[in-house]
Amino acid sequence: MSDFNFKFIGPAPELETGNLNWSEYTFRQDNFGVHKETLTVPLLWNENNNEYPPKIIRHKNYEAFKGYLDQLEFFLGDGHIQTAILIKLPAGKSVSPHVDSAPFFRYFHRIHIPIVTNPQCLFTVGDETIHMKKGEMWEIDNDNKVHSVDNGGAEDRVHLLIDFYSLKLRVSTANRFLVFDTFDKSTKIVHEGSGVYYGSVEEWTVSRPDVNGKDCLLSIRTNQTVPIPSGFTHDFCRFGDKLYITDCANGGVVVLSYPEMKLLKHLIPFTARDHVNTLMCEEEGKLWCLLHSLGKSKLVQISAETGEWLQVLTDVGDQSHGIVRYGEEENFLVLSSGTSELLLLCGGASPPKVLWKDSSKTYLKGLCVSSSRDVAYFGIAPLTERTDRRSLDLQCEIAAFDLRTNTLLWRHKIATNGLLNSIVCA
Numbered sequence: 001m002s003d004f005n006f007k008f009i010g011p012a013p014e015l016e017t018g019n020l021n022w023s024e025y026t027f028r029q030d031n032f033g034v035h036k037e038t039l040t041v042p043l044l045w046n047e048n049n050n051e052y053p054p055k056i057i058r059h060k061n062y063e064a065f066k067g068y069l070d071q072l073e074f075f076l077g078d079g080h081i082q083t084a085i086l087i088k089l090p091a092g093k094s095v096s097p098h099v100d101s102a103p104f105f106r107y108f109h110r111i112h113i114p115i116v117t118n119p120q121c122l123f124t125v126g127d128e129t130i131h132m133k134k135g136e137m138w139e140i141d142n143d144n145k146v147h148s149v150d151n152g153g154a155e156d157r158v159h160l161l162i163d164f165y166s167l168k169l170r171v172s173t174a175n176r177f178l179v180f181d182t183f184d185k186s187t188k189i190v191h192e193g194s195g196v197y198y199g200s201v202e203e204w205t206v207s208r209p210d211v212n213g214k215d216c217l218l219s220i221r222t223n224q225t226v227p228i229p230s231g232f233t234h235d236f237c238r239f240g241d242k243l244y245i246t247d248c249a250n251g252g253v254v255v256l257s258y259p260e261m262k263l264l265k266h267l268i269p270f271t272a273r274d275h276v277n278t279l280m281c282e283e284e285g286k287l288w289c290l291l292h293s294l295g296k297s298k299l300v301q302i303s304a305e306t307g308e309w310l311q312v313l314t315d316v317g318d319q320s321h322g323i324v325r326y327g328e329e330e331n332f333l334v335l336s337s338g339t340s341e342l343l344l345l346c347g348g349a350s351p352p353k354v355l356w357k358d359s360s361k362t363y364l365k366g367l368c369v370s371s372s373r374d375v376a377y378f379g380i381a382p383l384t385e386r387t388d389r390r391s392l393d394l395q396c397e398i399a400a401f402d403l404r405t406n407t408l409l410w411r412h413k414i415a416t417n418g419l420l421n422s423i424v425c426a
Helices: 027-031 062-076
Strands: 006-011 039-044 079-089 094-099 109-116 121-125 128-130 136-140 146-151 157-166 168-173 176-181 187-192 196-201 204-208 216-219 225-227 236-239 242-247 252-257 263-267 276-283 286-291 298-303 309-313 321-325 331-336 341-346 353-357 362-370 375-382 396-402 407-414 420-425
Touching (some): 062 079, 168 396, 236 276, 252 276, 276 321, 286 321, 321 362, 331 362, 341 362, 375 420, 396 420
Antiparallel strands (some): 006 136, 039 079, 079 157, 094 146, 109 136, 109 157, 121 128, 121 146, 168 176, 168 196, 168 420, 176 187, 196 204, 204 216, 216 225, 252 263, 276 286, 286 298, 298 309, 321 331, 341 353, 375 396, 396 407
């Protein structure tokens, strides 16, 4: 359960529903007894609440309200509207106290927008009762909490109910593996106590344990570990049936079969001083590798079969981290950690374009892009000595940057309890 019953989001755009046929669709009131006194017009509605991830099913009235729903999605940020239904509660009627317990409700933000209401219409969640005014937007926590509605007025109440699925980020730090919700800025600790965490591929992360010092892949779902023949591991990625893992300590790249996790190759195309810290694979047999180099960084494409260097891009920042393809075919986003900059590498042209620079001297690390919204997410850490990166007092920020307008949307501090290492769109 969350720490709130109701959360005010902000003003909602005005909506005129027009003439609707409220008696045509009866599934909700026929199948859920607590809603028997309500009327429903579905826009986006999946009748199977136990399905996850649920399919988005558009009903015939959807097109008439599509523009309004698109406007809401833009306001709410990275994510999508999964459910949108108009609900009428006639005057003098009620929704009796009940609990929603389907797994579906754990993954979405349930939002109510009053379209028509009156002061005697009261909504209760847990031990809190409020009146939602027309033009407001409220999130409720209905997951395993008793809630009810009573319309004690002389006018019918009409709400637009939506379930919003927000983008989640998987965040690896020097002491924790977290999930960060880009909508409400909440964090959930998924795993801790296994040393330093790096990267995320499906259920797997890299763990550099404190006890035996041997790097491994760790399942955050089952706690299973798979030893890997790499040292000072900083990143891994998947392409098809292969995993590629940095061997920073030896200047190498480890190749495993997936999901069998059998060693296929151990390439050594670099040196330990090159400090290979980020990998990206876009096509079979080729692998982009970012070389931190403890200073002026390089981006190198190698053969994933032999380790042969195929392409080299220089002037890609200082002590850089993160590679994300963005925009034109030869463009990359990179974090120049040593200069606190988000860079756009334009087809290898020099110098790279500085999209954003922190006016405070900070250390940027961890980068991903939401392709649906053209938003880059990255980590911002205060400058510390390398020996202090595992300090439980070190707390970092996540920033969101709009790549279309070159605007910093927000930056938010979270309890990383150590240096933020990587961010992956879940």
